[in-house]
Amino acid sequence: MSEMRDSGVEWLGEVPAGWEIRQVGQLAEVVKAPNEGLAENNLLSLSYGKIRRRDINAVDGLLPASFETYNIIQPNDIVLRFTDLQNDQKSLRVGRATERGIITSAYVTVRPHDAFRSRFIYYALHAYDLRKGFYGMGAGVRQGLKWQEARYIRLPWPGEEEQRRIVDYLDEKCAEIDRAISAAEQSIEEYKAYKNSVIFQAVTKGLDERAAMVDSGVEWLGDVPAGWDVVPGKRILRLLQRPVEAGDGVVTCFRDGEVTLRENRRTEGFTVALKEIGYQGVEPGDLVVHGMDGFAGSIGISDSRGKASPVLNVMDSDQNKRFLMYYMRGLAYRDVYMALSDGIRVRSCNLSWKKIGNLPFALPVLDEQRRIAEYLDDRCSQVDSAIAVKQAIIFDLKAYKQSLIYEVVTGKREV
Template structure:
């Protein structure tokens, strides 16, 4: 922002989190700009249900209204275009969700939200950008009261707002509409590129584990209609013939403790072929001993989720002492027949996914029983070829993941730039009008 135009002179705002503001900008309390809109929907004046989603006020999909009786909508509050909607609850525990949105449609929204109507002389787009900036820069979390730090209209009545001409407010809002749209478009393009890279990775894995790397290899019928043709020197079998055993979990929750070395792997920790330590839970030595009565998962063996969701898999890491949490299964791999990483790749291939889809047909929640797991279909080349294919998949995966990581970093920088740009424009740190 250093290279962008600035105002001629600045003064101390007197508000710590605002810092210096342009000399001809003044501050007034929020009650001069906002009124609280408390009009209810008595008599069903409106039936378009709105919700706050990712910082936008959107029309709620019909499938999300299942179970709500129309009479309950009479208690909802009316919303008009240019109203600012704020989610005021639970500042203490939720510091991630975007809390403000600018309405573009007529409709109704639950009375759990605060509805701010903008007074004459103030621009709703400018004020929403201002409140959005206080949200994304976490200033809003300085306000609120009660055990869980809830906001109320009183906080917004006291909130310092800028007393500047409406023409300047509109010019700033117009500038930010244009610039944020450009940033959002750039982010969307990069997200699409990440999606295409993920798709490319899946195609590479799919081809490697169902056909190998030789496009001219002689093929044969696998004997299973939905698997189709496989290389002539490969064979099809249920995975149980490539295992030394299948170890189920204890079907009860391990005692969780802080700062212990024994990791309890749960279904949330296995995703896309990898261990994910986000939200990791640990147990003590006594718990680990009890939860490994049936054996200690060996590095390189396969971990599989039985439910919620079923069918996620990864290999046991080398440097992690772990035991099985609920709905987890340990596949003890016979490494004279199956390379574990090849087995995981097969589970994520069209062969594994088709089998999972078949099992889930007619079920609201898919749950693997032990025979389902034993009969997971695999198509196996000779062991040396499995190793070569795993090496190829790993090499290509690293290339793709590195490219995805660079794109993700670029997206994060764009989001940071967007936050800084909005904050700088609405507080006068840069001159855009």
Template sequence: MTSQVAHTSPLESALYPMAPISSVFIERNEKVRDTEFPALSVGQRGVTPQLEGVAKTQTESDRKLVRAGDLVINSRSDRRGASGMARQDGSVSLVYSVMTPKSEILIAEYAHHLLRSIAFQEEFFRWGVGIVDDLWSTNFTRMSRIRIPLPPLPTQRAIADELDQVEAMIAKLDKLAGRLKELQRANLAALGRKLVAPGERVRIGFLLTKQSRSALPDDGVVTAFRDGQVALRSRRREEGFTMSLSEAGYQGVEPGDFVFHGLDGFSGAVGTSEDRGKVSPVYHVCSATPLTSERFMAWALRAMAANGFLEAYSFSVRQRSVDFRNWATFAGLPITYISVGEQLRITDHLDEVTGSIDEMLTKVAKLRELLVERCSAFIADVMNGRKVVA
């Protein structure tokens, strides 16, 4: 006889009754046009107005109505934490579940924090279906069976008030991170303006020499990450980069080499390699001529990408991309030449400033993560009597 282990939901409460989502929410499934209701985005920061210029994949009529006070969650289970309470009327794509809480038994602000908790995200994922994790979804029908703790309304309000304060701190950290990143962009933009200003013009091919090193059997894959780091892929989590679908044609890379991704350089996938390894044929691996240095050229190309020059100059095979896989095209890029001495000063300055900003961004990210964990832990503690709210 095969024994079965019953699943214990991380949402279970020792103090308060549990209720299925279907009994405390009403699904809203009204279709509208985004010309009638402004488009909303749902992500780690909750429900916010959609930024202008965001590509739309659906027709105007294929959107769901959202009213202020509704709870919205992405049915894609892999998009963990993409949920929250709407603060305004609007519309979202059909991939989202939109729910109106029954106000006589459920406070929207409490539901907002509960749905964004780690415990709910885990349970939401468990109820999903799909082939692989990144094609995993939990529709409203399945989600409606998830049981959530239902404290008395005063307790719900106290929980929401406490976590609203933590969320406000998280919002301040997000704002700080945004300002730090803007400072990084400003430094790059300043260099970008120098490189397109009137003056002596020189082509990239006179500053860089393309290398064709053989890849060794034991070489690991080196990736140009979009934050400018070029390193063995194994040193970082597998996110934030593109990868080749084929192992054929890999080329060797040495520490200090200039490395540029022919398709994704526009997004910052350029830098000097920290490691020995191999890269796919889509990369250009180069050494600097006596007119420059690999470090400066890495900053120069990142600056040209940041100010839009690469996109404007390139032949694009897809929206918001560059296609510099052809060496002749890449080598033909013109820039305004800066003396070697000035290059060194700029490089040292950018290394120092960017290093300091990156260090601050790392600290901000860690503090943000701790606050998010605190929100989830606080809910669990209240639900199981380890913490009392007024």
């Protein structure tokens, strides 16, 4: 292990005795190259610390009418997002370009004086970002940061050959970790697809594989067991309009189907209503369908007393509500609501009470509803546990990657 010394920089701590400390402004300069005359149309964006291509003709998202104000960037340029430091403390704010293209001029683009050093400067700034170094530096209403301030950020600076070893090592190790993360993420998607298939199969075909089947008369529903009824939702569901009580907290229907007080999950990232016009009371056991996000699975049974936005359909039924919940989720996972949609939001639909009331429900007798719901409770719990294991692996891998980058780029781990 090399002899270490105090760097005099808080975020760096000790560094190898032979390393220098440089301000990033000594190593790179700002690039301002407006896309005049729309000379370039390779649209790029900074997402999760990676500079990625976007479709310049896409209709979703906030795309400007003209891209002439965008900045033309080149391979090895480093892009820094200094906006919204106060409200967004999770994003990764440093990316390195690998191709020519255009990116919003709201970001700061810097070009290293030596293209070879670009990878090391990127990793050093990335390490600074991972240590949340940019936060607290910003000023103004949106807590923005300017290059005139950021240029004084101090970075470790080993010799050229050591920089080469470091970036080659980190490129290789980070690629290995990213592949492991990608494999775990793919497993999660496969588990989710399997879970969705199990739900739809159980709520539309039942648990008895030998049961005689009949045509339901509904194209997307297909055949159902012979003893089941197919009825519109308005015959089995009752829309509730309970009053709000003093002291009620806000109940939210999340996309994973949990219906609970907002404070039980998280409080940040929500739009706060200044006037709670049309809010309604919710009780434990109520069946809740989110009018705008039900298409994605925001359908569940409330576990809380509280008040909810009028966008939520709060309902009761004499049928088994857990069966009805799984049935409606099963349709969401098969994109049935999207097919019936007349909504204008991208990847959304308005799942109103009128649509729910007209929706065909395939219903077995109550005892079979109960058995199906219990079966799905058990199977879904097993799949969710498997997903949780994969999520824990991803969490650990990401934490290891962050630690590895910081330790290697600051010389605390030799390579």
